[in-house]
Amino acid sequence: MAAMIIDGDDMDRISELPEAMKLEILSRLPEKDGIEMSTVSKTWKSLPISYFSFTRRTRHINSIDKSLAILHEDQKRIIHYFRVWRIVAESDLIHVDRWLNLITKHIIREIVLDFSFHCESKKYRFPPTRFDVGSLMVLKLYDCVLEETLIQKDNGFNRLKELTLFNTDFDGVVMDLLSRSPNLETLILKPSRGSINKYIY
Template identity: 25%
Template sequence: MAGTSMQTIRREDDEDYMSLLPECLIHHIFSFLTMRDVVKTRVLLKRWRSVWTTVSDIKLSVFCYADYRFVDEVLTLYARRKVKKFHLDVRLFRVCEHIIYSWLHFAVDHQVEQLFLNVDTWFKCWSLPLPPFLYDCSSLTELQLRTCHFSSHESISWSLLKSLSIGTVSGDVLRNILMGRPALEYLNLIGLQGVKQIHSRSLRELVIDVSLVDCPLEISTPCLLSLRVSGARFHEIIETFEAPSLVEAELDIDGPAKLDCCLLKELPHKLQNAIRILIGAWCLQDSFLLPGFL
C-alpha cells in the first residue's frame, strides 16, 4: 500500500511539473512530432487537451484513405489564427484533388509562411495542378513543391518569398516566378523544361539538377554566393554563367569519366569567380588525369 501511495504521489508530482511548462516550450516540443503524435499528447494532462490546437507547425501525412478523416478533424479543431509551417505529404494510389485543395485553402486562409507539399501517386506521369488561390498567397516566405505543376496563365503574388524548391518547371513559369521577386534568395530547381535563362538580382544560393534539364542555360545572378549542381552534363547545359559575387561552387557529378574530364577542363573558365570549388568523388578521381588542375 505504501509503495502504491508513493507511486501516486510521484505521478502527481510529475504532472505538476509538466503543467508548469510554458506553452511556447510545449509548442517547441510538438514541432519535432507529426500531427498524429501531437494529438495523442492530449491524454497526458488536462491542460494539454487543447494545447495541440494552437501549435504553429502542422505536419500531416496521408498514406491511406482513412487519414483523410483525421486531417479533416485536425483542421476543423485548429484554433490558432495563423500557421507558420504547413507540411502536407500525400502518398496514395490515387488522390482526391478537391480534398487536397481544401486543406491548402485552410493553410492560405491561416496566412501560412512555410509550405511543403508533396503529392505522390502510382501514376508517375501525373502531377497536381496548383490551385489558383495558391498563386495569391502573399504570406509565403518558403515554398517546397513536389509532383505539382504550375499554370503559365496565372500571375504570382509571392512578394515575401525567400526560399523556393520546385520540381519540373517551364521557362514561362520560371520567368514569372523570378520577375519582381526582390526577396527570393534560395532557389532549388529539380527539373527544367524549355528554360533557357535564369536571371535574378536577388538570388544568393542556386541548386540545379542538370540531368533533368533539356536545353542549354544562360545564368546571370550578380549577387549569387553559392552554386550547387548535380548531374553529369554541367559543361553542356550551363552555357553562360555570370556570377561575379560567387564564393562557393559544389558539383555532385555522377557520370562517365570522359564527360568528367571535359567538365574539369572548363571549370576554371566557367567558375572563375569562385573562391572555393567542391567536387564529387568521381570527378575528383578523374581530376588527377588532368595535369595542372589540382
C-alpha cells in the same frame, strides 16, 4: 544587432493593438522567436498559431480533416507550415485542393507538397485557387504543375526566401515568380525533364 528593451508602458500599448496587427507582427518574426513569444508573453500567448505536417504515419484523409478543423473557425491564424509528404493517393488529390483552399485563408508561411510517388500522368496542379502570397516564406513542390494563378499583378512574393520546384512543370511561370521574389535566397529547380540546378543568392 542590439537587443530591444520594451518597458511596461510599451508592452501595455502593444497589448492594446488589434489582434490582426499583432498577428502581422508575430508572422514577421523567425519561427523560433515566434514560438518563444507566443509561449512566454501573456500579450502573445492567446494568439492563434498552427503547425501542420502530415507524413506516411497519417493514414486517413479523415485524420487530416480533423486536424484542420480548427481552421474553420472565424479567427484568423498564423500557419507556420503546412507539409504533406507522400501520403495522398492520386484519386485523393481533390482533398488537397480542399485543404489548401482552407489554409490559404490564413497567414501561411511555408507550404511543402511532395507527391513524388505519383505517376507522370496526373500531377497535382498548384495552387487550386488564388491566395495572398505575401506572407509565404518557403514553397517546396515535388511532382506538381505550377499554375499561372500563382502570379498576381498586385501581390508579390516579398518574403519568399526558399523555393524548390522538383520534377515540377513550371514553364511560363517561374520567371515571373522569380522577378516578384526580391528576397529569394535559395532556389532549387528540376523540371520534369532535365537536370537539377541550384542557385544560392
